[in-house]
Amino acid sequence: MAGNLAIHSARAFVKSEKGRIEDRISSLPDDLLVSILLFLPTKEAVSTMILSKRWRSIWTMLPELEYIDSDYKQLPGKKKESIWWFLDESLQLHKAPLLQRLIIELGPGCPVDVDADIIKWIAYSDELKVNQLYFKLSWLSVPIILPESLYVCDTLVDLTISDKILLDVPSPVCLPALKYICLHYIVYKDEDSLVRFLSGCHALEYLYVERHDNDALKNFRVEVPSLKTLEYTYVKLGTNNVGNMGGSLVIDAETLGEFYLTDYSGNSCLIENKPRLDRATISVLCYPNDNFMKSLSSVIYLYILLSTETVVCCHAINFSQLIECTIISLQFDWLQPFMCFLQNSPQLKVLLIDQLDGDFPLSFTPPSSVPGCLSTHLEMFEWKGYRGRNGEKEVVKYILANSKYLKRAAIIIKPCSLENKKKMIKELKSVSRVSPLSRLLFSPLNWIPWYI
Incomplete structure (x- = not known):
């Protein structure tokens, strides 16, 4: 059905004034026909080669190819069809002078012993001067090593590798055009391989890392002078115990402007310089060093998990540029550090508190002076x-009594009995508000009236 749809999408017949049927679309220039085929899945685009001699080689000029194993469905009474055979044959016939994007996702439907084929495909993509490469393996028992040619590709701009891949990097590495890297749950031969890989990416601006417990690394070092954005996730699996595991995340990237960190490993987190961060997400149960915490002083947008490891920043850091902030509170008495945070955030306009479950006691003592952000800036x-x-x-x-410029306050009540909810709403409605323009909204937990 899909194949027929592809064929009819690619070929149009119209009647001429004399009543004859004419195939006008086939007379279009090659580049326009290629543009039409880009709207189709790769397999359907290739199927147009059976239309006529004119169409036989059009698909071979496609600048984008996608081979996704999950697209191949299980047929009743038959083994799951794999994309492997189609990928192997069609990729060899491809003739475009430049391959803008190649996506390969291989699953358990592929043959077991295809290491040589995989290496051949990656090497061939280098010959096609690929710009964007996404490669995912999800079924091999032993990760494969990518070909050395990948690490000296001068056209590669965007690289994503995922799952059963071993980063075993030769020396030297030369990827002069590579700006974006995503490393999803891969395995590393050693720490030196990672360092060599990143050191050869002189134009790298964006790095996304998602780690797992068995990736063979104790210390993860990011030393990239050109890096602007780093997203790092390490959620330790299979345990509820968080403690110092003796490992570390080390960052040496002086131009870093955006940092999104989720790390529950209990490792240390070190910044070896003081980048000027504009935006940061800090959700950690690890141990940041002083430079790490000080680098937050320049942020404009901050999302932070307030834990025993990060609460020190509330007292020690002056968030002089901070405008918008989301605070996630854990199970400890966080109100006093929170008030210190407000004192140290004079420009704050938007504040969201997301209080996680817990019946721990909370204590509040008004500060000696009203935080400047309440007097002059807080709006939401x-x-x-x-x-x-x-x-x-x-x-x-x-907050309501001292926020002179407050426009909207939303209290999202944790689900409880209707009686208790009415009581809380009544109490809060009776609170005096210094801002005549402020609106007080109430809702159950699953309704959010506005977003930061």
Whole structure:
């Protein structure tokens, strides 16, 4: 059915004035026909070669190819069809002078022993001068080593490798055009391979890393002078115990502007210089060093998990540029550090608190002076997971009573009995608000009236 649809999409017949049927689309220039085929899945685009001699080689000029094993369905009573055979044959026939994008996702439907074929495909993509390469293997028992030619490709701009791949990097590495790298759950031969790989990417601007427990690395070092954005995720699997595992994340990237860190490994996190960060997401149960925390002083947008490891920043850092902030609170008495944070964030306009579950006690003591952000800047305030405990009530009352420029406050109440909810709403409605323009909104937890 899909094949027929592809054929009819690629060929149009019209009647001439004399009543004869004419195939006008086949007379279009090659580049326009290639543009039409780009709207089709790769397999359907290739199937147009049976239309006529005119169409036989058009698909071979496609600048984008996608081979996704999950697209091949299980037929009743038959073994799952694999994309392997189609990929192997069609890739060898491809003739485009430049391959803008190649996507290969191989799953368990492929033959077991295809290491040589995989290496051949990657090497051939280098010959085609690929710009963007996405390669995922999800079924091999032993990760494969990518060909050395990949590490000296002068046209590669965007690289994503995922799952059963071993980063075993020769020396030297030369990837002069590579700007974007995504490393999803791969395995590393050793720490030197990672360092050699990144050191050969002189134009690298964006690095995404998602690690797993068995990736063979203890220390993960990112030393990239040109790096602008780093996203790093290491969620330790199979355990509820978080403690220092003796490993580390080390960052040496002085031009870094955006940093998104999720690390629950218990390792240390070190920054060897002080980049000027504009945007940061810090969700960690690890141990950041002083430079790491100080690098947050320049952020404009901040998302932070307030834990025993990060609470020190509330006291020690002056967030002089901070405008928007989301605070996730864990199970400890966080209200006093939170007030210190407000004192140190004079430009803050948008504040969201997301309070996680827990019945731990909270205590609140008003500061000696009103935080400057409340007096001059705060416009939006939201509290998710509000429970109506004494400490929470006192903080909300304090913010509403002192935020002169507040336009909207949203209290998102944790699900509870209707009676308790009405009681909390009544209490908060009675709180005096210094800003005549402020609107107070209430909702259950699953409704969010606005977003940061």
